[in-house]
Amino acid sequence: MKYISTRGEAERLGFEDILLAGLARDGGLYLPESWPTLSSETIASFPKKSFAEIAVEVIAPFTGDDITRAELARMAEEAYATFNSTEVTPLHTLKPGLTVLELFHGPTLAFKDVAMQLLARLMDHVLAKRGARATIVGATSGDTGGAAIEAFRTSKRVDVVILFPEGRVSDVQRRMMTTPKEKNVHAIAVRGTFDDCQALVKGMFNDHAFRDRVELSGVNSINWARIVAQVTYYFYAASRLTGVKGPLSFAVPTGNFGDIFAGYVAKKMGLPIDKLIIASNENDILPRAVETGVYAMKGVVPTTSPSMDIQVSSNFERYLFEASGRDAALVRSLMTSLASNGRFELGTLWPTLKADFAAVSASENDVARCIRATAAETGYVADPHTACALVAAERVPQGETVVLATAHPAKFPDAIEAITGKNPALPKGFEHLMTDEERFEVLPNSLDAIEEFVLRHSRVASGV
Numbered sequence: 001m002k003y004i005s006t007r008g009e010a011e012r013l014g015f016e017d018i019l020l021a022g023l024a025r026d027g028g029l030y031l032p033e034s035w036p037t038l039s040s041e042t043i044a045s046f047p048k049k050s051f052a053e054i055a056v057e058v059i060a061p062f063t064g065d066d067i068t069r070a071e072l073a074r075m076a077e078e079a080y081a082t083f084n085s086t087e088v089t090p091l092h093t094l095k096p097g098l099t100v101l102e103l104f105h106g107p108t109l110a111f112k113d114v115a116m117q118l119l120a121r122l123m124d125h126v127l128a129k130r131g132a133r134a135t136i137v138g139a140t141s142g143d144t145g146g147a148a149i150e151a152f153r154t155s156k157r158v159d160v161v162i163l164f165p166e167g168r169v170s171d172v173q174r175r176m177m178t179t180p181k182e183k184n185v186h187a188i189a190v191r192g193t194f195d196d197c198q199a200l201v202k203g204m205f206n207d208h209a210f211r212d213r214v215e216l217s218g219v220n221s222i223n224w225a226r227i228v229a230q231v232t233y234y235f236y237a238a239s240r241l242t243g244v245k246g247p248l249s250f251a252v253p254t255g256n257f258g259d260i261f262a263g264y265v266a267k268k269m270g271l272p273i274d275k276l277i278i279a280s281n282e283n284d285i286l287p288r289a290v291e292t293g294v295y296a297m298k299g300v301v302p303t304t305s306p307s308m309d310i311q312v313s314s315n316f317e318r319y320l321f322e323a324s325g326r327d328a329a330l331v332r333s334l335m336t337s338l339a340s341n342g343r344f345e346l347g348t349l350w351p352t353l354k355a356d357f358a359a360v361s362a363s364e365n366d367v368a369r370c371i372r373a374t375a376a377e378t379g380y381v382a383d384p385h386t387a388c389a390l391v392a393a394e395r396v397p398q399g400e401t402v403v404l405a406t407a408h409p410a411k412f413p414d415a416i417e418a419i420t421g422k423n424p425a426l427p428k429g430f431e432h433l434m435t436d437e438e439r440f441e442v443l444p445n446s447l448d449a450i451e452e453f454v455l456r457h458s459r460v461a462s463g464v
């Protein structure tokens with residue numbers, strides 16, 4: 001399997017290379033040259049397979065010959081053994097037709113672990129094969145950073161530097177990034193927003209001399225391997241809920257558009273999906289685009305679902321490429337317009353977007369009301385990100401709907417306590433998190449300052 005860039009001006013590469021590259025050299029995102037589909041016999045075998053076994057079936061067509069099935073199976077087994085549920089992503093039915101898919105049973109209590117635990121193993125495997133090392137830089141709106149630091153902290157081949165927006169992540173989120181003691185993981189509080197952090201990461205990738213000097217690699221959801229690893233749980237949910245017979249709809253708490261794009265990929269691979277519902281908080285660039293046909297940036301407002309407090313959804317570029325019939329020239333012109341004018345018109349892509357997705361923006365009031373009502377009616381406490389998707393599922397009534405629960409409520413204890421009056425307890429195993437010593441750097445929103453920090457800490461750059 002070869003991969004091409006959404007901007008059409010980067011080299012075609014195999015899975016191992018795009019795994020390490022993250023962003024393409026022309027500034028675009030990688031996508032497979034063609035979409036593999038799973039046979040109906042393969043899909044029909046899923047109800048009897050474990051999560052890790054389903055992962056192998058879903059991911060193997062994308063890794064091609066680069067990684068053997070046996071190696072992939074071993075890495076998947078190890079990755080999902082770190083979860084505190086034998087089902088890995090258990091389902092919880094709230095009422096007939098409405099089921100929550102809990103993606104937060106990994107080591108940092110958010111869905112990012114599902115992909116990151118596998119990604120770290122894939123990267124170490126490929127680097128070991130090549131006798132190479134890498135430096136990972138990533139931007140986080142809260143959860144990616146902890147998941148990356150947790151997944152890579154035992155890596156001998158990778159240094160990780162995570163940028164998070166100062167004061168805009170929860171204490172639990174920050175502590176998951178700042179309490180691991182290993183010397184190869186670093187957290188930086190940037191004086192800026194998540195979008196500033198994301199722009200800094202893009203800036204480092206576009207600085208080719210710097211990029212080569214530290215063997216820069218990315219683990220944001222622009223990394224294709226993460227999206228692929230997230231496709232698994234769409235198939236898993238269907239296998240447990242309907243035996244992959246009737247179509248399901250999915251409501252997905254959406255920020256960077258990675259998670260919901262994985263659902264779009266699952267559909268392309270043959271999973272019967274009815275509606276894909278984009279659930280946003282008050283940062284509603286995607287619902288506005290679906291409603292008006294214009295994708296236009298606006299300032300970020302902080303909400304109780306900080307992992308979705310972003311103004312640009314990076315992975316939307318992948319969708320634009322697909323929706324336009326893979327027109328890289330069009331994608332380039334839309335992205336140029338976004339960079340210079342902060343907006344672009346969807347034009348002929350608008351009807352396609354409306355056919356592929358429904359979209360709902362949940363206000364802070366909607367979220368609070370939904371968390372309280374769900375707890376009162378079913379006893380289930382949803383975190384604020386999950387609540388956005390519960391609100392969306394309610395507004396876009398469908399047949400059987402699965403709501404992706406992307407974080408454990410205890411990851412956002414202040415918000416949950418303010419809404420329900422009760423402080424959600426952290427699960428077993430997290431007793432030390434709130435008292436362990438923290439270690440992090442505070443830096444200005446400046447590419448020079450961040451690059452200087454990375455050069456000082458990367459073992460690739462310093463050669464030690």
Ligand SMILES: *Cc1c(COP(=O)(O)O)cnc(C)c1O
Nearest residue numbers: 143255256257258259307406407
């Ligand atoms: C990252 C994150 C999201 C958004 O996912 P995207 O793939 O960026 O759309 C939603 N909820 C939580 C809890 C997250 O950590």
